[in-house]
Amino acid sequence: xxxxxxxxxxxxxxxxxxxxxxxxxxxxxxxxxxxxxxxxxxxxxxxxxxxxxxxxxxxxxxxxxxxxxxxxxxxxxxxxxxxxxxxxxxxxxxxxxxxxxxxxxxxxxxxxxxxxxxxxxxxxxxxxxxxxxxxxxxxxxxxxxxxxxxxxxxxxxxxxxxxxxxxxxxxxxxxxxxxxxxxxxxxxxxxxxxxxxxxxxxxxxxxxxxxxxxxxxxxxxxxxxxxxxxxxxxxxxxxxxxxxxxxxxxxxxxxxxxxxxxxxxxxxxxxxxxxxxxxxxxxxxxxxxxxxxxxxxxxxxxxxx
Amino acid sequence: xxxxxxxxxxxxxxxxxxxxxxxxxxxxxxxxxxxxxxxxxxxxxxxxxxxxxxxxxxxxxxxxxxxxxxxxxxxxxxxxxxxxxxxxxxxxxxxxxxxxxxxxxxxxxxxxxxxxxxxxxxxxxxxxxxxxxxxxxxxxxxxxxxxxxxxxxxxxxxxxxxxxxxxxxxxxxxxxxxxxxxxxxxxxxxxxxxxxxxxxxxxxxxxxxxxxxxxxxxxxxxxxxxxxxxxxxxxxxxxxxxxxxxxxxxxxxxxxxxxxxxxxxxxxxxxxxxxxxxxxxxxxxxxxxxxxxxxxxxxxxxxxxxxxxxxxxxxxxxxxxxxxxxxxxxxxxxxxxxxxxxxxxxxxxxxxxxxxxxxxxxxxxxxxxxxxxxxxxxxxxxxxxxxxxxxxxxxxxxxxxxxxxxxxxxxxxxxxxxxxxxxxxxxxxxxxxxxxxxxxxxxxxxxxxxxxxxxxxxxxxxxxxxxxxxxxxxxxxxxxxxxxxxxxxxxxxxxxxxxxxxxxxxxxxxxxxxxxxxxx
Numbered sequence: 001x002x003x004x005x006x007x008x009x010x011x012x013x014x015x016x017x018x019x020x021x022x023x024x025x026x027x028x029x030x031x032x033x034x035x036x037x038x039x040x041x042x043x044x045x046x047x048x049x050x051x052x053x054x055x056x057x058x059x060x061x062x063x064x065x066x067x068x069x070x071x072x073x074x075x076x077x078x079x080x081x082x083x084x085x086x087x088x089x090x091x092x093x094x095x096x097x098x099x100x101x102x103x104x105x106x107x108x109x110x111x112x113x114x115x116x117x118x119x120x121x122x123x124x125x126x127x128x129x130x131x132x133x134x135x136x137x138x139x140x141x142x143x144x145x146x147x148x149x150x151x152x153x154x155x156x157x158x159x160x161x162x163x164x165x166x167x168x169x170x171x172x173x174x175x176x177x178x179x180x181x182x183x184x185x186x187x188x189x190x191x192x193x194x195x196x197x198x199x200x201x202x203x204x205x206x207x208x209x210x211x212x213x214x215x216x217x218x219x220x221x222x223x224x225x226x227x228x229x230x231x232x233x234x235x236x237x238x239x240x241x242x243x244x245x246x247x248x249x250x251x252x253x254x255x256x257x258x259x260x261x262x263x264x265x266x267x268x269x270x271x272x273x274x275x276x277x278x279x280x281x282x283x284x285x286x287x288x289x290x291x292x293x294x295x296x297x298x299x300x301x302x303x304x305x
Numbered sequence: 306x307x308x309x310x311x312x313x314x315x316x317x318x319x320x321x322x323x324x325x326x327x328x329x330x331x332x333x334x335x336x337x338x339x340x341x342x343x344x345x346x347x348x349x350x351x352x353x354x355x356x357x358x359x360x361x362x363x364x365x366x367x368x369x370x371x372x373x374x375x376x377x378x379x380x381x382x383x384x385x386x387x388x389x390x391x392x393x394x395x396x397x398x399x400x401x402x403x404x405x406x407x408x409x410x411x412x413x414x415x416x417x418x419x420x421x422x423x424x425x426x427x428x429x430x431x432x433x434x435x436x437x438x439x440x441x442x443x444x445x446x447x448x449x450x451x452x453x454x455x456x457x458x459x460x461x462x463x464x465x466x467x468x469x470x471x472x473x474x475x476x477x478x479x480x481x482x483x484x485x486x487x488x489x490x491x492x493x494x495x496x497x498x499x500x501x502x503x504x505x506x507x508x509x510x511x512x513x514x515x516x517x518x519x520x521x522x523x524x525x526x527x528x529x530x531x532x533x534x535x536x537x538x539x540x541x542x543x544x545x546x547x548x549x550x551x552x553x554x555x556x557x558x559x560x561x562x563x564x565x566x567x568x569x570x571x572x573x574x575x576x577x578x579x580x581x582x583x584x585x586x587x588x589x590x591x592x593x594x595x596x597x598x599x600x601x602x603x604x605x606x607x608x609x610x611x612x613x614x615x616x617x618x619x620x621x622x623x624x625x626x627x628x629x630x631x632x633x634x635x636x637x638x639x640x641x642x643x644x645x646x647x648x649x650x651x652x653x654x655x656x657x658x659x660x661x662x663x664x665x666x667x668x669x670x671x672x673x674x675x676x677x678x679x680x681x682x683x684x685x686x687x688x689x690x691x692x693x694x695x696x697x698x699x700x701x702x703x704x705x706x707x708x709x710x711x712x713x714x715x716x717x718x719x720x721x722x723x724x725x726x727x728x729x730x731x732x733x734x735x736x737x738x739x740x741x742x743x744x745x746x747x748x749x750x751x752x753x754x755x756x757x758x759x760x761x762x763x764x765x766x767x768x769x770x771x772x773x774x775x776x777x778x779x780x781x782x783x784x785x786x787x788x789x790x791x792x793x794x795x796x797x798x799x800x801x802x803x804x805x806x807x808x809x810x811x812x813x814x815x816x817x818x819x820x821x822x823x824x825x
Contacts, residue, residue: 035713039369042448049440081361083443084498092517148548155556163553164544166519253544255518263359263545268710 001296008292012285019281023274024067025060032056033080033268054080067274076275079264086271090257090279096166097256100248101241104176108183109234115184116191117218120199131188138185147178147251164253175252179245183237190233194226201225228298235291239284351538352806352821355550355559359543360521363512364501365485366437367444371730371814376521376541379818381485381506384411384430385477387733389587389639389812393477397425397486397507397530406472406768407455411480413463417530419488420511427465431457432489434467442497446483453479472768475734509534509819519543523818535822551801554579560803561821567626567683573801584810585630586798587639587731590681592674592691592791593742595723595751601670602723603753606663608788611724612649614656615694617793624683624690629794635743635784637795639812642735642777646785653698667699673722674702680709681728682796688726717748728796731813735777736765743784752789 034050051057054077055066070077076086119131154174155163162171198204199222207217246258253259257276264272358372365381368374384398393401400412417425437444438451453473458466469476486507492500504512509531510523520542525534542559544550551569553559555576565573565581573579594608601607621629630638633648660667672695676688685706692702705722707715715721727749732738742749744765745758752758760783764776784790798810809820 031710031714033710035717036710037445039445039448042445043452046448053443083362083501089517096518148552151549151552151556155558156552159556163556163558164549165542165558166516250545251549253519253542253546253549255516259518259545266709 004296005293008289012289015285016278016281020071020274020278021064021068023277024064027265027268027270027273028060028063030265030268033270036267037080071274071278076278077271079269079272081264081267081269081272086269086275089260089272090275093255093257093260094279096254097242097245097249097258100172100175100179100245100254100256101238103172104179104183104241104245105234105238107176107180108187108237111180112184112187113191113223113230115188117195117223119188119192120195121214121218123196128192131192135185135188135192138181139189141181143178143182143247144251146181147174147248150174150178151251164251166253166255171252171254175245175248175254178252179241179248183241186237187230187233191226191230194229195222198222198225228295231294231298232291235287238287239280242283243280350536350823351540352536352561352823353540353542353559354816354821355542355544355553355562356816357543357545357547357550357564359518362501363504363515363521364497365487365504365506366433366446366483367442367501369445369482375814375816377485378508378815379510379523380504380508380512381487382508383481384413384484384486385481387478387481387641387813389731389733391641393481398480401477401480403476404466407469409467409469409476409480410460411465411467413465414530415463417507418528419491419507420505420526421488421491423488423490423505425486425507426462427459429486429489430465430484431459432492433484433487436487436492437483449479450483472766474765474768474770474773475736478734478737481733510539513538529819531819534819536818539818539821554801554803557803560806560823561808562801563816564682565799565801567624567628567799570626570628570799578804580802580804581799582802582808582810583628583797583799584812585639585795586810586814587637587733587812588682588796588798588814589632589635589637589729589732589738590629590687590727590793590796591632591635591729592724592726592793593721593749593751594788594790595721595725596753596789597719597751598723600723601663601665602672604663605787606659607665607670609649610656610659610663611695612788612791613652613659614698614700615691615791616651618651620687620690621794624686625794625796628797628799631794632792633785634781635790635792636735636738636781637731639795640732640735640738642774642781644778644781646781649788656698668701671701672703672724673705675705675707675712675715675722675725677709677712677726678706680712681726684726684728687793691726719751721751724791733813735780739780740765743780743789754787757783757787 034047034056038047038050048057055063074087078084079086079089082089115131115134119128122128151163151174154161161173165171204217204222207221245256246262248254249256249258250262257279261273261276264276356372360368360373360376361370362368362373363377363380365377383396385401386394386396388394397414397417398411399414401410403409411430413425413427413430419425434450434454434457436442437446438454440447453469453471454467455470456468458468460466487500488505491505495503502515509526509529511526513522513524515521520540522538522540525537527533542553544553547564547566547569550562551572554562554573557578570581573581594602594611596603596608617631621627621631634644634646636643657667674688674692677684679685688704692704695702716725729738729741739761741747743752743758744750744762745755750758761780764773764780767773767776798814800808800810802808805824807822807824809817811817
């Protein structure tokens with residue numbers, strides 16, 4: 001088990017390092033941020049001074065070496081735009097993003113699993129068809145459009161919920177629902193198909209034959225077995241929700257990491273982009289790591305391998 | 306299986322704990338401060354504004370970009386203000402004069418205090434200019450001051466002199482935009498980083514709280530020299546997406562929103578609780594013609610032909626929905642150096658004739674046309690419409706849509722195609738505009754006629770106002786005759802507002818919080 005954990009930690013470090021390296025070169029492909037930051041009427045010396053201050057005057061491999069050596073110490077430099085530490089800007093935004101991602105995930109699990117279970121159990125019934133229809137719709141609707149429609153309905157027409165901004169629980173409902181829509185669809189479909197597999201198994205037939213109540217069959221025997229592959233999907237989805245809430249955060253003006261990253265990208269604020277990617281990659285690998293360990297607990301076969 | 310059950314339970318509990326930890330801390334904090342906003346205040350005394358972009362700092366005299374400057378100006382105030390009609394108005398300075406070509410003297414308003422009670426005086430003005438010139442402070446204004454200022458002299462508590470290295474006729478325009486007086490004692494005590502996130506100024510509104518990514522709130526400065534503002538609390542919310550901003554206005558979450566696109570004006574006007582407030586802005590929309598590149602545009606007749614080929618009135622009517630005013634000169638009427646020159650009236654036949662005189666058939670022209678995509682108001686729509694008009698004549702137009710950063714990089718590195726669409730921010734004096742677009746050193750200059758550019762630069766050196774205006778008139782006439790660009794229009798600064806809100810937008814597009822009021 002210890003070997004397994006050590007191996008996974010080493011893998012995680014490599015993944016984060018590679019992600020940062022790729023992003024480092026990718027953002028530099030977008031061009032020089034100097035023209036976006038310095039007014040066009042500034043004398044050429046000011047441009048030069050700016051480049052020197054931020055190290056853009058050095059060859060790219062030197063910039064990379066400097067970046068790696070300082071980022072290992074947790075220093076991603078100052079935001080070019082805000083003149084404050086990039087890491088602190090990112091950390092400031094993390095709670096809002098966590099809040100949105102975790103609650104959207106919880107909401108999707110709570111809604112999707114019952115839909116999936118019922119659909120599987122009552123296969124080809126009206127309930128199943130409605131469930132499947134709903135999940136297809138959920139995966140097909142773009143976040144951006146759904147967000148605007150929800151704002152139009154709940155904020156503009158009925159004035160029940162605030163249209164944008166962060167803070168209270170009320171502010172979170174619409175972005176949470178928008179963000180959860182896609183995950184609900186994904187989880188429900190997945191739960192349905194794995195449940196269908198499990199329900200065909202011999203032990204379920206045996207349980208049925210022995211007169212075990214339906215609820216007990218579904219919850220105790222079937223869902224528990226279907227839950228193992230679902231766990232991987234949920235943990236991967238959390239990573240997607242953390243990093244991919246950009247559009248929802250922009251539509252709802254939610255003060256999270258996605259919006260910070262988008263602003264930073266558009267303004268070529270490299271340190272903030274890299275610090276943001278670092279945290280997302282880190283969280284993603286940590287979640288994967290935890291999932292793997294949970295897996296090993298749940299399924300001793302993995303541990304033994 | 307028992308083992309699995311426990312595990313599942315543990316995972317769920319852990320999950321719930323993380324979730325509740327996240328929600329409790331953030332939501333709890335926000336709720337408390339939300340509650341405070343309304344403490345002891347009638348709802349009518351507080352107004353919420355929705356804007357697209359967030360400031361990058363709250364330090365004065367540091368960042369000229371519009372999202373920052375619009376906020377800064379209300380916290381710090383300015384020494385003087387330009388009214389867009391040729392006159393400077395007193396603010397923190399009550400009188401000013403040029404003693405000689407190199408010396409400017411300002412008399413400052415007495416009895417003004419900073420938000421922390423410290424007196425505003427010559428020392429704070431000197432400190433501010435020294436702050437912005439110091440390269441360590443990374444003020445984006447530094448470039449134009451460091452070479453200019455020789456000495457700053459405090460004559461007495463409320464009199465200050467600037468001694469310059471060279472005559473600078475448009476010095477007042479720099480003073481107007483660049484100096485937002487800082488409180489020296491405060492900045493020295495807390496340091497720049499703290500002063501930038503917890504600003505102290507002399508302006509009509511005191512900073513209260515900055516919820517990063519979300520909003521900044523302000524309270525009225527009861528000691529403001531012009532009198533206490535009517536609106537006691539003011540919150541600026543950052544809502545990047547226009548549709549969301551519009552929804553926030555229609556649902557009553559905010560009461561004033563910035564930058565309504567011309568194609569959404571009807572939507573705001575149709576709602577019975579909202580209205581449009583707008584003013585003509587000093588923004589200058591035009592098409593720059595690149596004659597620095599080998600090709601047909603080096604021929605003045607071709608450039609004139611392009612001017613005749615575009616129906617600006619039609620574009621204003623159809624693309625800008627009538628919310629723009631046609632321009633004929635390279636400058637706008639809000640610029641003190643403006644001269645109304647003759648327009649190139651819309652005449653496609655004349656355009657074809659001029660092309661023929663230059664030795665071209667319309668089909669011979671194959672021009673690239675650079676534009677941003679969503680950065681300048683209605684940019685791609687305008688460019689597509691213009692390309693359509695030119696293509697009707699048979700001219701081939703290749704529209705290149707650029708991401709903003711790429712566009713700016715291309716522009717400043719002389720990488721533009723044959724023509725580009727740009728909307729310049731309001732400039733108040735000829736030099737500040739021409740030094741950009743039509744001078745020997747201009748970052749956005751794409752003219753091959755060096756003599757013309759040198760004559761422009763000569764005009765910048767003239768100090769006598771009458772002679773200078775004569776020279777500026779000459780520049781405008783020459784640039785018109787040479788058809789260096791296709792002037793289009795000055796657009797409007799368009800706001801959506803709740804019906805009971807009154808507000809005076811300005812030609813400069815700087816937001817004046819003081820003028821935001823709610824009818825009782």
